[in-house]
Every structure is written in C-alpha cells, then in structure tokens.
Amino acid sequence: MASQADRELPSRAKQEETEGDTNAPSKNALKKAAKEKEKAEKAAKRQEQEQQQKEQAEANDTSKHLYGPIQSASDRRQTQEFTELAGLYDAKEDEEVTVDARIHNARVQSAKLAFLVLREEAHTIQAVVAEGGPNRISRQMVKWCGGINAESIVRATGLVKQPKEPVTSTSITNFELHIESIYLISEAAQMLPVQVKDCMRAPPMNEEDSKDEPEMDSQGLPVVSLNARLNNRVLDGRTAANQAIFQLQSGISNLFIEFMNQNHFTWINSSRLAGAATEGGAGVFEIKYFETKAYLTQSPQFFKQMAIAMDMKRVCEIGPVFRAENSNTHRHLTEFTGLDFEMVIKNDYHEVLSFGEKLMLYIIRNLQERAEFKRLTKVVDQVFPGAGDFKLPSEDSAARLTFAEAVKLLNEAGIEAGEFDDLSTPQEKALGRIMREKYSTDFYTIDKYPSAVRPFYTMPDPANPQVSNSYDFFMRGQEIMSGAQRIHDYKQLCERMRANDPPLDPLSEGFRHYTDAFKYGCAPHGGGGLGLNRILQFYLGLPDIRFATMFPRDPGRLAP
DSSP states (O other): OOOOHHHHHHHHHHHHHHHEEEEEEOHHHHHHHHHHHHHHHHHHHHHHHHHHHHHHHHHOOTGGGEEOOOGGGGGGTOOHHHHHHHHTTTOOTTTTTEEEEEEEEEEEEEEEEEEEEETTEEEEEEEEEESSSTTTBOOHHHHHHHHHOTTOEEEEEEEEEOOOSOOSSSOOOOEEEEEEEEEEEEEOSSSSSSSSHHTTOOOSSSSSTTEEEEEEOTOBOOOOOOHHHTTTTHHHTSSSSHHHHHHHHHHHHHHHHHHHHHHOOOOOOOOOSSSSSOOTTTTTTEEEEEEEEEEEEEHHHHHHHHHHHOSSSSEEEEEEEOOOOOOOSSOHHHHHHEEEEEESSSSTTTHHHHHHHHHHHHHHHHHHHHHHHHHHHHHHTSSTTTTTTOOOOOSOEEEEHHHHHHHHHHHHTTTOOOOOOOOHHHHHHHHHHHHHHHOOOOOEEEEOBBBGGGGGBBBBEETTTEEEEEEEEEEETTEEEEEEEEEEOOOHHHHHHHHHSOOTTTTSSTTTTHHHHHHTOOOOOOEEEEEEEHHHHHHHOOOGGGGSSSSSSTTTTTOO
C-alpha cells in the first residue's frame, strides 16, 4: 500500500509542468513577434534604399550648387551688385539681376516647373523655376523652390523676361524673373499666426474692434481684425498698404523738417521727465525715479517757452507725447508723436496762426503733388478707399473762422452749440462736413476760443478777455493741432495760475523753474503742437489712428 508521500509526488510534478507551460509564449505571440521583426527589417531596408536613392539623386543633381541655404559669408560675393524690385518696372529684356526678397507665395506647378512671388516692401514680381536651360536646373531644385516657406528671405539671381501675358497678381506686371540661382538667407516658420496676404485685404471698417466679427468674409476669405493685426504687427506691417502708410508718415516728418529749416528754426530736444505733474496735473503718467516720483510730460510746452526765454527766437522739435487719459476711441492714444514749434511774436498774435497755416498747407500740398507721395497714396487707396480724396482750397490761404462763427454755422445747420462751451467730437465732425460742402476744404482753422476752455498759460484777447488768442487746426472735421499765444508776463501768469480751477501754486517745485523764466524777462511768443499720427490718419481717411501708428499705445495695449 502506497504511503501518503508517494501519493502526493505525481501531483506536485504535474503542478510544476503546468506552471512551466503557462510561462511559455503562445503561438499567436510568436507569430506577432515574427511579423514585427519582418516589418522592422522591411522598414530598415526601405530606409536604406531611400537613403541610397537620395544620395544617388544628390550625386545626379546638376544644380545642387545653385540653391539651398547660404552657409557662410563666403557664399556671398563681396562685389556682387543687387537690384531692388522697385527698379524692375523699367528693366531690360534678358538683363541679369540679383535681388534679396521675401517669398510671398511658392507653388509647384509640375515636377519640371515652379512659380514664386518675390516681395520687397510694396513691390512684387513673379519668378519662374523651370527644369533644364543653360544652367541645367534640376527637378530637385524645382521641388525645393516650391517648398520654401512663405515670408522666408531669399537671394535670387535670374534673367528678366517678358511674360506671354501680363502678370496681374503682382505689382510688376510686364516682367518676370527666370531663376538661375536661389539661396535661403532666413527661413520663416511654416505656421504663421496670420498670413500677410490676408492682411493685405481691407480690414473691418467699424470704429471699435468687435469681438463678434466673422472669421470669414463673403468670399470665404479670412478676416484679420485690427486687434489681430496689432498683435502680429511685424507680419501685418509687411503689407503694401502699411509700407506706404509709414513711408508717408516719414514723408510728413521730413516735410515738417524742411519747412522749419527753411524758416530758420532751431531744433531742440527737451526732456520727457518732470519732477511734478504740470499743466494742471490731469492725465499724467507717474513713474518711479530712484527713491522719488517723476512724471512723463504731457508735451514739451514748458521747455519750448523756456527756450524762448533763453533768446532762441524760433524753436521746434519732434518727439513723443504722453497722455494718461482713459480714452478708448478711434483717434486717441496714450502716446503719440508731436511736431512742436514756438516762435517770438513781433507785432500780432496772428503771426503764429498764419505761420501754422502755411506749415500745414506746405505739408498737405506736397503730399498731393510730389510723385512719390502720390504713388504711395494710391497704394493706400487700394485698401482704404478715399485715401486720396482730401480737399484744399485753390488759394494759398487756409479757410479760417472764429469760434463764434463756427458756433453760428452749427446752429444754422440745426446743431446746438454754446458760445462759450468747447466743441464736442460730434459737433467737430458735423462742422467738418459743413466746411467741406460750403468751402470745398478738409483743412481749416478755428480762432479765438473761449478763455475758459484753454490752459492757464493762454493769453486772453486784450479786447475781450472772455476769448483767448488761441486756435485749433482741423482735418476732415477732427482736431490735429492746438496752439496759442502764451502769457509772457510773470505777474499775469502767476495770477492766472492762482485763479485756475483747481488753483496752481506758481512758486511750487513743479512750476518754479517755469515761472522764473518769465520773472527774468521774456519776449512775447506763441506756438503749437501737431499730432503726427492724426495728420496721417485724417489725410488718408484711415478709420482708426492705430492704423497710422506702428506700435500704438492705448489704455488696453502695451505690446508689442
């Protein structure tokens, strides 16, 4: 009879055998592993074949030296001459040129043909990359060119050719560039936050950038809002219209400089920092200045007057102006560029007003008459219709009316306006329409504003203290300049400051240096401050001042 131990031995062996069977791979697992191995081997073989094909293709690439990234400065011939796209409108057939430009668009038509659109500033030209030819252009080069990311910068050499038909999609329509070589200078990202070609179309024209704007227009094309444009200003700024707008802005500054130099003004550069909130204290940015406080100046007004007290008879400057006003409108910024001047008065206050009118007529007429400015305005007009429709009277003098006359015109048109109240924005716009209809002008001046609505340093009219020797300039019914004769008598200035609402202390640290300038004697003088951004906005009829400002600052924007 078997023992208890003998009876248990077979069962233990069976248990061990069962456990061993469990750990062995199943037939399915073995098949799967074999397939994975076979798949990996095939992938490796395919990759090896592709690499061999690539190497063979590169070895057979007859034009590999004619395209690709610029590797070093040695790739750039020091004596190489370059042509700007602006010079190709009047190019010669078969002329060889080298251009540095952006890729506005790139597409492969076939394995043998690719088309590029090259862009430099506001100018564009079609470029053709075709297999064969004297340089033995390869298919690899054609493919590479068609795959260059939009907005990349390239250096392209080619022959100028006349196309069979005018190229209507580029600014240069009568020529195209047949590429001989092309090198990548700077590659742009493949994915861009906005497309430059989308920014080239007209933006939404509402005065406030609505959050409910459609993403697509009626033709199914993307709508790029003002906010999106400003958030991506570097890309938006590359459009032809923006290039033209900021070249016109530069032109206005240069015209101001020309006129000031012709009239023997001295250029000054005043400080934008002050130790106290001046000009009444409202709308001033406070900043930390080491262990104390400082303020960004609202204007160079005090410094210009102090320069006159230094016996500088005529002074001017261009610089930033800061206004801490929470105004979210189409014409207000917290920082803008001021064109300022101040001059000694010899006989009458209207010397200053007449000088300012001549200055503005000089700027506007030259914008309308110089060929380059006319061309730039036409470019803007393609996106902002009516940009060139700015009216001026035929005579050499500007349309001028007194404040009382302006109020009368408004009242006669059924628009209520007070004799001693400042004009509101709707009233100013309405007056602009009246002046255009009645006097065929979009530029005019209003003289003799009520003293109550002008700063404390404004000279009252000696014949009627209720009005002042002050004026405003308007374009399309919107203010672009404020100016006046200043009080130059020390006692009178101190009296006006103490009578101000709220009262101002002429002996305080913030005003003492300013008032002392008149204590030591100062000639009668006056001047004004023009807003460069507004001149540009209203001359072109832009819907928002931010379109006329490269990097605008307003209550809601501090970047970019």
